[in-house]
Amino acid sequence: MRAVFMGTPDFAVAALDAIASAGHDIVAVYTQPDKAKGRSGKLQPPPVKVKAEELGIPVFQPEKLREEENVTALRQLAPEIIIVAAYGQILPESILSIPPLGCINIHASLLPKYRGAAPIERCILDGEEKTGVTTMYMAKGLDTGDMIEQTETEILPSDTGESLTERLAEMGGRLILSTMEKLADGTAVRTPQKDEDSTYAKMLDKAMGELDFTKPAAVLERSVRALIPWPCAYTLVDGKHVKIYGAEVTEQSGTPGEILEVTKKFFTVACGEGALRIRKLQPEGKKPMDTAAFLNGKKLEVGTRVGI
Secondary structure (H helix, E strand, O other): OOEEEEOOOOHHHHHHHHHHOOOEEEEEEEEEEEEOOOOOOOEEEOOHHHHHHHOOOOEEEOOOOOOOOHHHHHHHHOEEEEEEEEOOOOOOHHHHOOOOEEEHHHHHOOHHHHHHHHHHHHHOOOOEEEEEEEEEEOOOOOOOOOOEEEEEEEOOOOOOOHHHHHHHHHHHHHHHHHHHHHHOOOOOOOOOOOHHHEEOOOOHHHHHEEOOOOOHHHHHHHHHHEEEEOOEEEEEEEEEEEEEEEEEEEOOOOOEEEEEEEOOEEEEEEEEHHHHHHHHEEEEOOEEEEEHHHHHHHHOOOEOOOOO
């Protein structure tokens, strides 16, 4: 099948690799422009660009895909199908109408739940027991098109945003191959979404990472897992930012934000309901470490407050 692939982050890499490995003719890859990273401001290519260059596929990185010259260039590629996975730009109708087999999106949720930019993290934050991947025809609305296939997975108590992304990416790679086969032989079934069952997963931002200890410990523990690797949950310990990478819920109680317990391996902070035992963290300016290593060089007292 003559295809164009559009994607940007790590989630999209597995699908690109799977389509190429299956022998499809990927004539071009579209991804977001390189972005400056860190204090140096050095430009860093998106993961999809790195993979496309490894595969020897031409890469295009338009700032605005909808501009007429970009639409014309895409039309001249004459793709039978356009596959999209977390590309990061909305496709206008002028592009949706180009491929005869359609523009097919790989979305990391069980649609119609969690339409939008951050479905993986949101399902962990909300305490969902399962999630999955959906392939769908792209339409004018945001993730509103007819569904083709779905596959699901259990959300494990240990899952982070990072681990769940990796698993769903692999599932997406397998699912898109199945969908492409069905599209090729005419057996793909279109299933309209029920808008009344839809939910929206809005984009993440750094402010979401701040832990509010007046909330239940179970809610904060999900935040810790969901926001790995970005933006990461954090709080203030002795006035300095500390990112939290590992925590567990306990039934202890106290004033929210109060340190209830300090051992050689962890410390426990009271929440609005229950408490949060901190097992892994990253002090400001240092690498992630077990709390035991942090406590070797930092004395914390029971009764002191964090988050202030």
